[in-house]
Amino acid sequence: MNELKRTGFYEAHVAAGGKIVPFAGFELPVQYSSIVAEHTAVRTTAGIFDVSHMGEIFLQGPDALANVQRLVTQDLTKVKPNRAVYAGMLYADGSFVDDVLVYCLAEDAFLLVVNAANLAKDHKWIEGNVFGDCVCENRSDSISQLAIQGPASRDIVQKVTDVDLTDMKYYRFRQGNVLGIDAIVSRTGYTGELGFELYFDRSHSMTVWNALMKAGQPLGLQPAGLGCRDTLRLEAGMALYGNDIDDEHTPLEAGLAWIVKMDKGDFNGRSILEKQLTDGLTRHLVGFELVDKGIPRHGYLVYAGDHEIGVVTSGTMSITLKKPIGLAYVQHGFEAVGTEIDVEIRNRRMKATVVSLPFYSNTR
Numbered sequence: 001m002n003e004l005k006r007t008g009f010y011e012a013h014v015a016a017g018g019k020i021v022p023f024a025g026f027e028l029p030v031q032y033s034s035i036v037a038e039h040t041a042v043r044t045t046a047g048i049f050d051v052s053h054m055g056e057i058f059l060q061g062p063d064a065l066a067n068v069q070r071l072v073t074q075d076l077t078k079v080k081p082n083r084a085v086y087a088g089m090l091y092a093d094g095s096f097v098d099d100v101l102v103y104c105l106a107e108d109a110f111l112l113v114v115n116a117a118n119l120a121k122d123h124k125w126i127e128g129n130v131f132g133d134c135v136c137e138n139r140s141d142s143i144s145q146l147a148i149q150g151p152a153s154r155d156i157v158q159k160v161t162d163v164d165l166t167d168m169k170y171y172r173f174r175q176g177n178v179l180g181i182d183a184i185v186s187r188t189g190y191t192g193e194l195g196f197e198l199y200f201d202r203s204h205s206m207t208v209w210n211a212l213m214k215a216g217q218p219l220g221l222q223p224a225g226l227g228c229r230d231t232l233r234l235e236a237g238m239a240l241y242g243n244d245i246d247d248e249h250t251p252l253e254a255g256l257a258w259i260v261k262m263d264k265g266d267f268n269g270r271s272i273l274e275k276q277l278t279d280g281l282t283r284h285l286v287g288f289e290l291v292d293k294g295i296p297r298h299g300y301l302v303y304a305g306d307h308e309i310g311v312v313t314s315g316t317m318s319i320t321l322k323k324p325i326g327l328a329y330v331q332h333g334f335e336a337v338g339t340e341i342d343v344e345i346r347n348r349r350m351k352a353t354v355v356s357l358p359f360y361s362n363t364r
Contacts, residue, residue: 008205
């Protein structure tokens, strides 16, 4: 059994009373005070998340752009330096190797941020697909990543960086300094709130954490764990690999057609997606709200009358909206907003309604 890793912020988590749990090969805090309190802080003031378990894989060289074009679904020829995109990295059958953030660092240099649980698989996949004059380098162990999310996040991060955040748009970033330390400062996140993510050398972890906590204290900044990260992302309608997207579903089935640029030329999985567009989809990932009382969970079955039509992939009681929400794959014909469905919870059918996504958004 592999020994669990610790990020550069482990001491901070313990000192703040974090409840440490195993997650994706790491010891990470699931919560500090409570999931509700931390979730509410992100929605009303700000929360700071240790997301150093995420993987960072760099592609660089004259053929780096051609490689990224083949690897992911987005069209990076239309993405200028200092911009990032959310994309799918697909197998030949159109299913997900992973969902990734792609940062255009320069015309010949890209950073792919991948899910922690998929890092080894992703790195192997990328290395196995690299061609031409392009170097693939996994720097995950040497990079720390923090996410500061919430309405006060801009004011907090601005106190510690020389990067001007005033007019930084969503999915933009700059390479600059945080406390004089080389860093990437990115306006991205996984919460549906205004937020920023910082990438820097692991050796500076505690220095940056302590400075952010000091800067954020007057503005209500709280440390936040994995528990509220999941409730926040679900309210924002964001997919979780292993639950909502995986190696059995395509981006089109997952409602992520917007990340697929079919006119960019060939890429892994393109022929299957083209066939789905021609033939039509047989299943769709949808958002739903329960009408009856209950909390939907991953794996619960979905019905229309007496017919099983799908399965819940994610579900929770929305802390912000005060109602039970979830995501589910349903058969074609039941995906339209307003469609009435039933979710089976503890052998009882609970009424639910298909709704538009996201459930909540405030990225402004």
